[in-house]
Amino acid sequence: MPEYSAGELLALDRAHVWHPYGPMPGRTDPLVVRSASGVRLRLAEETEGRTELIDGMSSWWSAVHGYNHPVLNEAATAQLGRMSHVMFGGLTHEPAVRLAARLVEITPEPLRHVFLCDSGSVSVEVAVKMCLQYWRSLGRPAKRRMLTWRGGYHGDTWQPMSVCDPEGGMHGLWQGVLPEQIFAPAPPAAFEESYAEGLRELIGRHADELAAVIVEPVVQGAGGMRFHSPEYLRVLREACDEHDVLLVLDEIATGFGRTGELFAAEHAGVAPDVMCLGKALTGGYLTMAATLCTPRVADGISRGEVPVLAHGPTFMGNPLAAAVACASVDLLLERDWRQEVKRLETGLREGLAPAGDLPGVREVRVLGGIGVVQLDHRADMAAATRAAVREGVWLRPFRDLVYVMPPYVTGEEDLATVCHGVIAAAAAG
Ligand code: PLP
Secondary structure, three states, X not given: OOOOOHHHXXXXXXXXXXXXXXXXXXXXXXXXXXXXXXXXXXXXXXXXOEXXXXXXXXXXXXXXXXXXXXXXXXXXXXXXXXXXXXXOOOOOOHHHHHHHHHHHHHOOOOOOEEEEEOOHHHHHHHHHHHHHHHHHXXXXXXXXXXXXXXXXXXXXXXXXXXXXXXXXXXXXXXXXXXXXXXXXXXXXXXXOHHHHHHHHHHHHXXXXXXXXXXXXXXXXXXXXXXXXXXXXXXXXXXXXXXXOOEEEEEOOOOOOOOOOOOOHHHHOOOOOOEEEEOHHHHOOOOOOEEEEEOHHHHHHHHOOOOOOOOOOOOOOOOHHHHHHHHHHHHHHHHOOHHHHHHHHHHHHHHHHHHHHHOOOEEEEEEEOOEEEEEEOOOOOHHHHHHHHHHOOEEOOOEOOEEEEOOOOOOOHHHHHHHXXXXXXXXXXX
């Protein structure tokens, strides 16, 4: 295929392409990326004096091993030579089976069954469907609402949007149209018994209509990059058990080591009934996500009038993505990922500390491989992004947040550059 110049690409982009959370085509000004390797994105043309940017975002939490990794390339190429896709209804194949078994092995007991789908949002759709279908199958259809935290984010398709924080979040437009769920206040950073008591009370009060509680464990991501005490997960687990409500943990952003434990639930030693995974599952290579559940949930569904999980879009269990996911999980576990994330945490803590002295900065917080600078005002996104690019760093600030989650393989010098980029963005935004 002939290569377009950067100018031609941008012209076509402006004419036709709708970007995520973008205004009408033609009103955005994206940077053109030609290629990526390691932690670097290569731009088609010099921008703010840079032709290469260190990716501080891991492509939205996913590219934990960096780009163009020989092991993942090899896994993809080998699988391409066998089959890139085959329908998953009535057929099975080694990459999907291997991946499912591997995920069961590394996630908390008693998660044992795996539905492989194609995006985080769909894995949340499937999780909600599993929970509602479970109660229907047991003859309790009134249990069909979800309880979640304000400040949460679970994706952009219909059910996931209904469990995102409608206020201040991205889906306020759809209030009144989406299924009505029950919201608890966002969890405080530190453990507060009075807040925990409120959670218990809310779950108890709505138990008859609650199918499940769904939350992001330890870190609420796109809803505000807030961290909270893992103790709340124990409170949720106990209250769900006491009141016969399922617990869904959405580990799409936090899974595969990002918070310092392989899964954030492990900070609390809690196992959910249903767990959602995505993003770093394939090391950011291909679009795949997974919903895991316990035998209790699967057995319940299979006792129903419709004893199947009625979900099966075309690209479920895609072998190419599954093969890369297997390689990505192996790659992660073979390395000392815990040490890598610890190193990121130390580097981010040291490197971002000076941001605390900037005017307009409310708080600097770091957990595992996540660094957040919260401003006391809405960031000027364009100015903040440009300032980071000038430092040679790719960031994507939103609302009052300048934040990073670099690939685990980011070296010390590059990490220091990433921190300079964040500070420059926070100062400019
Ligand atoms: N859940 C959480 C916690 C997320 O952070 C995201 C994406 O940012 C999603 C769900 C949705 O995943 P996807 O963007 O792959 O649909």
